[in-house]
Amino acid sequence: MNARLRPYLIAGGIAVAAIAALAFEYLATAPVRGAVRTCSELMTIANRPDLTDADRIDAARARCSRRYLSTHRLGVGRGGDGLVGFPRNLSKNFQAWREGADVWICPTDRIGPIYRFVFEEESWRFDGPVGLLRPRGEIIPADDLPEME
Numbered sequence: 001m002n003a004r005l006r007p008y009l010i011a012g013g014i015a016v017a018a019i020a021a022l023a024f025e026y027l028a029t030a031p032v033r034g035a036v037r038t039c040s041e042l043m044t045i046a047n048r049p050d051l052t053d054a055d056r057i058d059a060a061r062a063r064c065s066r067r068y069l070s071t072h073r074l075g076v077g078r079g080g081d082g083l084v085g086f087p088r089n090l091s092k093n094f095q096a097w098r099e100g101a102d103v104w105i106c107p108t109d110r111i112g113p114i115y116r117f118v119f120e121e122e123s124w125r126f127d128g129p130v131g132l133l134r135p136r137g138e139i140i141p142a143d144d145l146p147e148m149e
Helices: 006-047 053-061 066-071
Strands: 095-099 102-106 112-120 123-133 139-141
Touching: 006 053, 006 095, 006 102, 006 112, 006 123, 066 123, 102 123
Parallel strands: none
Antiparallel strands: 095 102, 102 112, 112 123, 123 139
């Protein structure tokens, strides 16, 4: 091997490894990023002052799962603000993670309600509350908390 070619081969190998690592990271985090995007869109819908109640519900319905829509009635909060059963904002310290095929998001400061997002019809959709995140990562299932709904 030519001594002048060696640094270029090493640099090329490092570049290929870096690109492969970046591609892996991009693909591995795609579900969580997609679910967080849907969560953010729902919060935007909940907070937009220019939407009528009917428009707000129609826009939110497109981002909810079939299961959620069959078991819950979408509604607008008191005074036309927000969506019933969905948070109004996303804390800068929110937590999102994969839980099997789904993504769970705790939109508060890492302690509070957890919401499930499912991949359905080629996009991530809101599927309702699944539990409560407590300190030290303890999760209390929604079935044990009747007031979650």
